[in-house]
Amino acid sequence: MQVGDKYQYEFEVSRETYDGFLGIFNDRNPLHTDKSFANSKGFKDVVMHGNILNGFVSYFVGELLPTKDVMIIQQEIKFHSPVFLEDTLSFSATQSAIFESVNAVEFKFEFINKNDNRKVAKGKLLIGLI
Amino acid sequence: MDILNDVNAIFRDVLENDDLVITPDTTSADVEEWDSLNHIQLVVSIEKHFKLKFSANEIRNWKNVGEMCDAISLKLSA
Numbered sequence: 001m002q003v004g005d006k007y008q009y010e011f012e013v014s015r016e017t018y019d020g021f022l023g024i025f026n027d028r029n030p031l032h033t034d035k036s037f038a039n040s041k042g043f044k045d046v047v048m049h050g051n052i053l054n055g056f057v058s059y060f061v062g063e064l065l066p067t068k069d070v071m072i073i074q075q076e077i078k079f080h081s082p083v084f085l086e087d088t089l090s091f092s093a094t095q096s097a098i099f100e101s102v103n104a105v106e107f108k109f110e111f112i113n114k115n116d117n118r119k120v121a122k123g124k125l126l127i128g129l130i
Numbered sequence: 131m132d133i134l135n136d137v138n139a140i141f142r143d144v145l146e147n148d149d150l151v152i153t154p155d156t157t158s159a160d161v162e163e164w165d166s167l168n169h170i171q172l173v174v175s176i177e178k179h180f181k182l183k184f185s186a187n188e189i190r191n192w193k194n195v196g197e198m199c200d201a202i203s204l205k206l207s208a
Binding site: 128 | 167169178184185
């Protein structure tokens with residue numbers, strides 16, 4: 001794993017993902033569950049939970065990196081635009097630093113909505129190599 | 131540059147303890163929040179702040195904050 005290494009993947013916010021998140025975490029705020037409420041706040045439909053994206057980040061760390069000997073130490077994410085059901089997100093992550101002293105690597109990542117090419121979220125990860 | 135002062139600010143930020151005061155004699159046993167995962171974040175923040183890199187061997191023998199600051203000073207003067 002070297003600085004500059006880039007990873008790309010596509011995630012769909014499927015009905016299964018949305019229902020699963022609702023079922024597990026039970027965040028039924030009307031912004032996420034009531035279309036008329038979401039409309040009244042200026043959104044075209046119910047807005048997907050931002051933390052679904054953190055689940056996708058977890059998949060990236062646990063499944064897409066070339067080693068399984070990893071553990072998330074620190075994670076930051078900023079949300080820029082809403083995501084709706086069945087949107088497809090283009091995820092990219094670039095290794096931005098390596099810290100040999102503590103066996104850790106840093107990634108910067110972003111999600112782009114493929115429907116309109118808008119940046120949905122971006123963030124930073126510090127991953128320990130265990 | 132007051133290295134200890136800068137390191138203290140980093141400790142406060144990473145360990146989320148605005149009242150923390152460290153001295154050269156401070157060890158991880160003296161600071162409840164200074165656990166193994168926070169140690170990784172501390173070293174990463176120190177390397178970023180001072181724009182330097184340590185090796186695993188260089189940090190392995192740090193016994194207290196004073197030795198950490200001495201190592202930073204040595205790197206900065208190299």
